[in-house]
Amino acid sequence: MNREHGITSISKSKPKAYQPAGGLAGEPLAQKVNVVTLGCPKNLVDSEFLLGQLKHSNVQLVKNADEADTVIINTCGFIQDAKQESIDAILEAVGKKNRGEIKKIVVMGCLSERFKNELAAEIPEVDSFFGTNQLRGVLNSLGVNYKTDLLGERFLTTPSHYAYLKISEGCDNPCSFCAIPLMRGQHRSKPMEELVHETRLLAEKGVKELIVIAQDTTYYGLDLYGKRQLAALLGELNDIDGIEWIRLMYAYPAKFPADVIEAFQKYTKLCRYIDIPIQHYSDTVLKSMRRGMSRNATRELLLHLKNEIPNLALRTTLIVGYPGETENDFKELCDFIEETRFHRLGVFLYSQEEGTAAFDLGDPIPAEMKQERQTTIMEIQKEISEQHNESLIGKTMKVLIDTTENDFFVGRTEWDAPEIDQEVLVHSGHPLNVGAFHSVTITDATEYDLVATA
Numbered sequence: 001m002n003r004e005h006g007i008t009s010i011s012k013s014k015p016k017a018y019q020p021a022g023g024l025a026g027e028p029l030a031q032k033v034n035v036v037t038l039g040c041p042k043n044l045v046d047s048e049f050l051l052g053q054l055k056h057s058n059v060q061l062v063k064n065a066d067e068a069d070t071v072i073i074n075t076c077g078f079i080q081d082a083k084q085e086s087i088d089a090i091l092e093a094v095g096k097k098n099r100g101e102i103k104k105i106v107v108m109g110c111l112s113e114r115f116k117n118e119l120a121a122e123i124p125e126v127d128s129f130f131g132t133n134q135l136r137g138v139l140n141s142l143g144v145n146y147k148t149d150l151l152g153e154r155f156l157t158t159p160s161h162y163a164y165l166k167i168s169e170g171c172d173n174p175c176s177f178c179a180i181p182l183m184r185g186q187h188r189s190k191p192m193e194e195l196v197h198e199t200r201l202l203a204e205k206g207v208k209e210l211i212v213i214a215q216d217t218t219y220y221g222l223d224l225y226g227k228r229q230l231a232a233l234l235g236e237l238n239d240i241d242g243i244e245w246i247r248l249m250y251a252y253p254a255k256f257p258a259d260v261i262e263a264f265q266k267y268t269k270l271c272r273y274i275d276i277p278i279q280h281y282s283d284t285v286l287k288s289m290r291r292g293m294s295r296n297a298t299r300e301l302l303l304h305l306k307n308e309i310p311n312l313a314l315r316t317t318l319i320v321g322y323p324g325e326t327e328n329d330f331k332e333l334c335d336f337i338e339e340t341r342f343h344r345l346g347v348f349l350y351s352q353e354e355g356t357a358a359f360d361l362g363d364p365i366p367a368e369m370k371q372e373r374q375t376t377i378m379e380i381q382k383e384i385s386e387q388h389n390e391s392l393i394g395k396t397m398k399v400l401i402d403t404t405e406n407d408f409f410v411g412r413t414e415w416d417a418p419e420i421d422q423e424v425l426v427h428s429g430h431p432l433n434v435g436a437f438h439s440v441t442i443t444d445a446t447e448y449d450l451v452a453t454a
Helices: 041-055 080-098 110-122 135-141 180-184 192-204 230-238 258-266 283-289 295-308 327-340 367-390
Strands: 032-037 070-075 104-109 162-166 209-213 245-248 270-275 313-320 344-349 396-405 408-412 423-427 437-445 449-453
Touching: 032 041, 041 070, 041 104, 041 135, 041 162, 041 209, 070 080, 070 110, 080 104, 080 110, 104 110, 104 135, 110 180, 162 192, 192 230, 209 230, 230 245, 230 258, 258 270, 258 295, 283 295, 295 313, 295 327, 313 327, 313 367, 327 367, 344 367, 367 437, 396 423, 423 437
Parallel strands: 032 070, 070 104, 162 209, 209 245, 245 270, 270 313, 313 344, 423 449
Antiparallel strands: 396 408, 396 437, 408 423, 437 449
């Protein structure tokens, strides 16, 4: 399986369309709606809440735009490539509308939040534009009323055995390169009781793996409870029957809560896996990025996590080509990667974004140099990943089977998140249930995948 893991943001921006079609039994079908989701899992959760509301209304949900009367596009506006992909999706829908293949286009999400007026002027064929957190407006544009009794109800577009749990919205961190606060606003935690209720509903649907996400998961609770409450939330989720794995993503490194480390020691359902985006290692770059962490503090935190949580897999994301990043800055970053030996790693190319603090610094580093630096880091990581994987040959591991592919059953270990991390290709003489856990023995390894027998 030849895949490039976590190298660019585009891999996270594949359109996700709602799958099954059909309205409620006995109700007439007033309109057919196709929802396309671009961007990150946080956008995906927003679409799932929208689909949950539509499912309980007089609406037929269909697989693709060719079957639809109305197309809803949930856009991404994170970096230039993602913005372009969203615009391309809108223009594709406009083409269908102009040919009479669909009747209505609704655009929502991050790109629409940032550039609503510009988009409306440039693409008048779109019937309605909505930003983030405007679910009621989107529903009203379809003639559907928001149902308050559907608290926590979502229609899953992921495989039924795993789901994302978005615990908060927005971000208060001042990172100079990031436009997310412009699109998502300030940090707003979701009440713990609502998250527990939502998770119980997911468990009833058969979800076994819960992937905890937010713009910054470690900030959770500070606005509602006066202190960070991620550890307490993880404890509540750990107690819910049916959930077997809890995976922590988007854990901002600055002011990392000490009690979250204790949670990993106490709660058995927590995957030994933390996604912690450090972005860089040079003090000069980190200061300009406004990350709130020095290189020494970053190093000490990661060492502390590895020492306190046995068998922990660390995942991180980095940015190369930030304005002013020198060859020496880049070398510091490469040396740190070789020293730390992250299990999983992705690299973004710096994208100059309007309205961010770094915008006035320009974009002086040529695209070719950014690409070279990205390639260099991924070559380093490729070797590290291969060594990690080869050390697992002969070991028996627990995997969650996601799908089948050719002659393999395809699963993941607790060290691997769906979509962005590696997979285990399992040979078995008897069928393995998708969505079930199985013990397998690792027989071979490549840079980014494992081979095993059940």
